């Protein structure tokens with residue numbers, strides 16, 4: 001289809017607006033066709049927010065936020081269209097960076113904001129180098145193996161990309177200086193840790209932008225902490241603040257309108273609003289950077305490019321027969337990420353859901369695979385189980401009130417203890433006098449503090465209850481259509497019983513997309529495999545759920 005544009009006046013009740021109408025012809029025009037097929041389009045220009053419906057070649061105005069003159073967003077104009085985020089696995093080497101550049105350029109109608117993570121392994125190596133620097137002495141910093149690895153990787157990549165090392169020299173020198181500082185101080189604070197890992201994203205984006213420029217495609221590198229990503233000062237796990245959205249929009253759109261250079265932005269990083277220091281958004285945080293930018297600019301789509309064919313039915317490291325899930329809702333994806341599926345950052349769905357922007361999870365190693373599309377809603381009529389997620393090494397607490405039945409305030413007292421100690425709870429099941437809940441050790445302040453904090457929790461709770469602390473448990477989350485929870489539970493428990501597994505706690509989240517089961521760590525992988533085989537390989541996956549419907553129909557008669 002071809003799109004032609006002509007000016008017209010769109011009249012809506014109470015508003016006479018100047019706009020353009022898009023008409024579709026009959027020859028190929030990819031981006032307009034996409035606009036057409038997506039049906040609803042959002043546009044933000046000159047502080048005017050529009051919602052338009054594109055149907056039968058016409059653009060109908062649904063909503064606008066003020067009464068100034070505006071233009072309907074047209075893909076024939078050079079507007080930023082999407083975010084394309086590439087994780088560390090996608091930019092692991094010069095060869096991979098070249099392929100990613102080709103991939104981006106293979107969508108000539110896309111005008112993306114590119115978000116990059118650090119080159120694969122870099123973040124872990126930086127953290128390791130920091131740990132070693134604490135105790136190796138200033139004079140030995142240059143012998144730290146991880147420092148040599150990072151220097152060698154980035155220098156080689158610069159040469160192989162043909163961009164020279166000038167763009168990263170300052171950072172490589174700065175990194176060594178920082179490690180010497182850590183060695184001198186003999187300590188690595190959370191704040192320093194964030195500054196240290198930021199070198200990874202700062203270097204990958206500089207190399208990539210330089211490569212695009214070298215190949216004749218105008219690009220501009222941005223450090224997120226200089227570009228308006230404003231966060232809390234919770235180093236290593238900072239939250240994005242609202243002020244980010246207008247700041248990012250102003251900066252990126254302002255520059256784009258002036259110079260039309262592809263923005264290449266560091267994922268994972270932000271700037272603490274009080275400290276003004278570099279912060280990070282938690283491991284895997286580049287996904288959150290991508291959705292935040294997508295929402296800030298009101299873009300059409302957010303793409304996160306990984307090394308797998310989308311979100312899979314379970315972790316492929318647990319079971320290699322995991323299959324791609326074609327469609328998820330924001331709620332399902334958020335639950336899946338929160339309960340441990342490494343593929344998405346736990347908070348990354350929030351901005352996408354708020355902006356109602358579809359997120360597409362794609363494989364940069366296999367770009368033609370359809371991937372997973374994540375949207376606000378989807379057809380659940382055939383959905384049973386979508387994905388199985390495993391979170392290992394959780395601690396479970398059984399808390400039984402020492403008072404009589406019917407005592408009010410028990411739950412409040414228990415939860416106020418967690419609030420006081422700043423510890424978050426994952427899964428909860430309650431009766432009138434007892435509570436079972438799980439705590440995620442990865443959310444404790446630091447590894448060394450885990451036992452100390454646990455002892456403190458138990459000590460506090462023992463003032464009002466008998467406490468039983470159970471370590472080395474796993475949460476298996478069944479993400480799916482909880483309208484079919486009885487069927488999922490019946491089948492799931494049958495599988496677990498056959499395999500001799502004793503479930504120690506069960507909880508169905510208020511989100512209604514997740515049933516969580518707690519089992520011993522050493523049984524968990526086996527459970528996931530058995531459940532996967534029963535739900536996805538014996539004809540009761542989403543694609544073939546009729547038997548489930550049949551079961552429900554039979555059960556209700």
Ligand SMILES: Nc1ncnc2c1ncn2[C@@H]1O[C@H](COP(=O)(O)OP(=O)(O)O)[C@@H](O)[C@H]1O
Nearest residue numbers: 087088089306307308311312314315341342343
């Ligand atoms: N349910 C799942 N679906 C897809 N990938 C998963 C799932 N659970 C765990 N993974 C792991 O997540 C990895 C992708 O996430 P991540 O490493 O953060 O990618 P990137 O670094 O490219 O952003 C995959 O390689 C896979 O091993």
Ligand SMILES: N[C@@H](CC(=O)OP(=O)(O)O)C(=O)O
Nearest residue numbers: 087088117123283284285286
């Ligand atoms: N480099 C950071 C941020 C990130 O998002 O990485 P990735 O996209 O490779 O998961 C990390 O390793 O946590």
